[in-house]
Amino acid sequence: MTLTELRYIVAVARERHFGRAAEACFVSQPTLSVAIKKLEEELEIKLFERGGSEVSVTPLGDEIVRQAQATLESAASIKEIARRGKDPLAGPLRLGVIYTIGPYLLPELVRHTIERVPQMPLLLQENFTVRLLEMLRTGELDCAILAEPFPDTGLAIAPLYDEPFMVAVPVKHPLATRSGISSAELKQETMLLLGNGHCFRDHVLEVCPEFARFASDAEGIRKSFEGSSLETIKHMVASGMGITVVPQLSIPRPEASQGAPLVGYIPFTDPVPTRRVVLAWRRSFTRYEAIAALRNAIYACRLSGVKRLTA
Template sequence: MTLTELRYIVAVARERHFGRAAEACFVSQPTLSVAIKKLEEELEVKLFERGGSEVSVTPLGEEIIRQAQATLESAASIKEIARRGKDPLAGPLRLGVIYTIGPYLLPDLVRNAIDHVPQMPLMLHENFTVRLLEMLRTGELDCTILAEPFPDTGLAIAPLYDEPFMVAVPRHHPLASRASISSAELKQQTMLLLGTGHCFRDHVLEVCPEFARFSSDTEGIRKSFEGSSLETIKHMVASGMGITVVPQLSVPADHGTPDHPSLLRYIPFSDPVPTRRVVLAWRRSFTRYEAIAALRNAVYQCPLPGVRRVTD
């Protein structure tokens, strides 16, 4: 039995699919399948039911996978304990960031980290919240920057900032001249959304819950488009395909100025303004506390226009 085999069975249990699990582990599907079969033969138990389009975990397999998860966390802790005698700021810090934060925070954050803690290079990984939490639990990441809420996993959490949302519309849209807009006024608009898996999609659906009912067999689907990134959606809004909701930091600082005319207009929400809380999360067993503090300070040194820093 090896840690690699344990990572494989945890990945299959998470993905419920051998192909996707192999992709997540950066190995071929045959390699993953052979390793899991070898482990099943060694343990003389069946971990997964293989049938249909989805893999299911056997009752005994559920217990073994929970223990495998705990073992992977313990293995990660051993590596951290071994570093205790060293400078906690020396060496890379593996940081995960969700897609709707990374492009707007990381350029300034990396620059600040290089200026103030050059001995602690940031190893960056962008992904969905669910995947980042999994990588955090298995020790593939040291910490993550996420937006609440997310599943309670017993992590240590430090708030960073509260970020308001804005409405993005084409510059010639009837709403473009408005000083503010209420969420109720968006109900009759064509809303462009991020695809499933993005937590910001869920935040937008909280603001505009009527869009949650859209499915392929309803007329409402004609009113929505699912994009892979905020920037893709912004370009589609600029072309007149609809409107969208974006986080404050994604709004260009110089948008709409005479020197930088924009195809988009960004309109604030009227009270109550929808916001999201962005936090820094890490395993409680992670021992480089000074590194976490240095990263948090580097975030606070970023411009963060329009957001409210939370220093509690």
């Protein structure tokens, strides 16, 4: 049994496809298949069910894949320990970010990271929460910036900030002149929401459960639109199609505005809905200095309107 064989079975379990797993490991498919068959013969068990267009992991195979991942991480940590002896921050850091944070935090975060720790480039991945958690578990990512709550996966977590929500309305909307809006006042409005898979959609539905009623004759929301990104939805708000709820950091800064604004942003009245944004990483990840450096770089960003957390 070799680390290379363990790397192959982890890749197949992740990709659910021998061809894609071989590409991810930079080997030919026959090479990968022969190695896995050899390992199955050595262990005298079947790791994968091969049938149809997708490969599935057997129950026993799933346990072995998890142990293989832990073994690969332990082997990688040996190199990390040696590297930390020379420079604790040397080498790239693989960072995941959810879609409703990435566009508003990453540009400034990358700049601060380059300035502070140029020897630690960020390898970035934007995705849904559930996919980022899976990538953390399998070792494809070192850490991720997420919004709570999410399933408890035994990760180490450091809180970053609490971010209030705002209501985005067309500038000519009757609500645009208000200094504050309660969630109850939004029941009769046309609401534009992110599509399924976005955790921010779930946050909005928690604030205003009425938004989950999509039928045109439902009491409350007359109609709804599901968008793929907050920026798409904000453009639709600007065109007068409805209103939406957005996180504070997604609001354009005044210096970035060109011409007269088409969207107005109004705060909620108390109690103001918020989301907690955290940095999460595997407890087995050994580059503690890299996590601390990343968190410091995040705090160096402006983060206007949010409550920074240091606990």
